[in-house]
Structures are given as structure tokens and as C-alpha cells.
Amino acid sequence: MLALASPTFQLSWTHSVEHVEWQEEWRVSGSTLTLDTARIRGSGAGMEPGDKAVLKDGWWEWPGALSVPSLVLAASGATGGGWTICTDGTCSQIGTASGAPLIIAPCSGDAIPEPAATGKTSG
Template sequence: MLGLCLGFAGQVWAQVAIEQGQGEQFTLSWRHTVEKILWQEDYQLTPQGLQIVQARVKGTGAGMEIPDDAKFYDDSWHYQPKLAPIPLLRLGRAPEAGDYQLCFSGNCQPLSHWIGAPNHQVEAVELWACPLSPTANNVPK
């Protein structure tokens, strides 16, 4: 079974198990640091990496252009990025920017739930699909 590893430079800080019935999917969400607009991306865990399935954004702003094929409904622009699986997703994580959220079947937690609050000593985190260890779970380490 695949899970989601959180860490940096190959070091695993936490493994998040996604229940089998969830199809090994999760949503990553955050607010743009300047525009404060919500951004969400849905991913599927695969042996090749994180496959983005769909994305949503509430509006435009600096560096937030909406693709031409996006459709507006449910108060957001929805689109499907056509990208190959991402082996490793690196996220900037400075304290001033706020935290990312991970959601599994509508249950959302900030990344700090698993790996502590953003700090200036390590201003990035990496996410990747990984085989779960027998002790992996959805609680902070």
C-alpha cells in the first residue's frame, strides 16, 4: 500500500496512511501569500509519483493565471492539468506564508499536524508517494 511521505532531502519526517477505500487520493490546499486566494490540487498516489487529477482556484492574482480550459462552478475555477506524475513535490514553507492543508475524504489537517509548524530553519518540505512502513499512521510523530 502506498502512503504519503513528508520530509526533506530524502529524510522521512512522517508517513501518512490513506485508507484503502479513499483510492489513495488527497487534496493539497493553501492560500496565496499576497492575494489570499484559496488554491486546491487533488492528487492520486501512484508508484510513479503524485499524479495531479484536478485543481481549483477561487480567482486570479499574481502568478495565478487561470488556464483557458477552466470551468467556473461552485465558486471556483476548475481545471485538469495535463502533467506526468511528479516524483517529488517540493513546497516552500515559511512561517509568514501560513501552512498548507492536507485533506483526505474531507478531513483536513495542516501539515504542522504531522511535522510541526513552519520555521526559518527549514523553509521547505517535500511530498512523495512511498511504500508504508508497518507503523505508519495519520498521527503526528
């Protein structure tokens, strides 16, 4: 389990086929996660820039338009890098080994949940 104290975080990864970096800026909004911004360094198979995308410093960047109760991330171990989650200048690698999917969801209340065997990531 990885608990994040900040209500905002960046999630990034390298696309397994195109080998292009993808980044997303998320924030906790009550019981949901809201995507504020997404960006990619290129385009290709399933990686087209979103609506209203602009090219900024080599990245296609566009405003997010998504709110979800949680994110479910595959942990195949086949892509080599897994996922990087950053908040307040600190980054952690997650999902680098094959295993259960990783779940990112807002914590309920002030208590940090007990570690679960499902690979749940809370923040």
C-alpha cells in the same frame, strides 16, 4: 511525518500575496503523484486559471496535466496558514512554522518510512 493510507489527497493553501485559496486534487500512481484537478477562487499574481478552466460555484477549475515523483512545499511560516492536506475527510495543517521544506512523495513498498529530520511527508 504524516503517512496517508488513501491513494488520493487534496492539498490547499492561501496565496501569500493575493490571499486567494488554491486547491489541488492529487493521487498516487505507482511511484509518482498525478494532479487530477486544480481550482482557485480568483486570479492574480501568478495565479491564472489553467487551460480548459471553467467557473464552477465561484471556483475556476481545470483538469490537471502533471505527474511528478514528489512535491516540495516551502515552510516559511510567513504566510500564516501553511498548507492543508486532506484525505478521507480528515485534514491536517502542515508547514505553518518556518523550517525545512516539506516533501510529499509516494511510499515505497508497504513499510512506512522512519521519521526524517528533513520534514519529509510521505503518503
